[in-house]
Amino acid sequence: MRPRLYVLPGSHPCAAVEAALALKSIAYDRVTLLPISPVLIGPLRYGGTTVPGMRMDGERLVGSRTIMRRLDALAPKPALLPPASSPVYAKVLEAELWGDEVLQSVPRRLVDVAFIRRPSAMESYARGASLPLPLGVLRPAMPLTARLMAIKNKARDTAAREDLAALPGHLARVERWIEDGLLGGEHPNAADLQIGSTIRLLMTIGDVRPLVASRPAAQLARYFPPMVGEIEAGVLPAEWLPQPAGS
């Protein structure tokens, strides 16, 4: 049976899983949910309250890393992890975990605080998505949706400012892994997909793009098609932004 993948428009862990499915040439059905709805729909459909979620025969899977492991078992080639006997196996898992538990939340919070300031930008991330309701129906609810998303993700202004201050350090960590050959290879591993999907999303935020695009870490976005969605520069307060490297 074809796996059924549950996603949200613009979701970066969903993009990571979709890239893995494409690499492994696994055909699947995508179900696009509306923001906030996974809390209600997810437990029944795939056993969790966040996306990505997956249903395969009777099996329910939730979480990008869990799904990646399952995809490697389902279609071992190309492998998303080095062999367990390899000295870098544990390091790739460590980078993937950090990408999931630390870096992934950064653009989530930044996008949320930006959407509160510019709810109309939400629409751009849904371009081309097969939504359960027409955009015209959803549009009036976007300001409230932005607030609910921010509450769910604990995306307060203070947290967003801390994220921006920490971003150069996060990118430096990614770049050390690239230098060590752990990330950025010709064939992406699970950590490349986890971190690369986050870097790609960061670069859709116009105020953040200059902090990322000129950095070696930006190359990890190349494992993905260009992303739809854009929050124009000037939405985040200028005083929140660290200076781009080299300026």
Ligand SMILES: N[C@@H](CCC(=O)N[C@@H](CS)C(=O)NCC(=O)O)C(=O)O
């Ligand atoms: N770290 C987990 C969590 C994923 C997560 O929080 N996904 C967000 C979308 S990027 C979500 O489901 N949000 C629920 C909502 O916005 O309603 C993973 O990689 O699967």
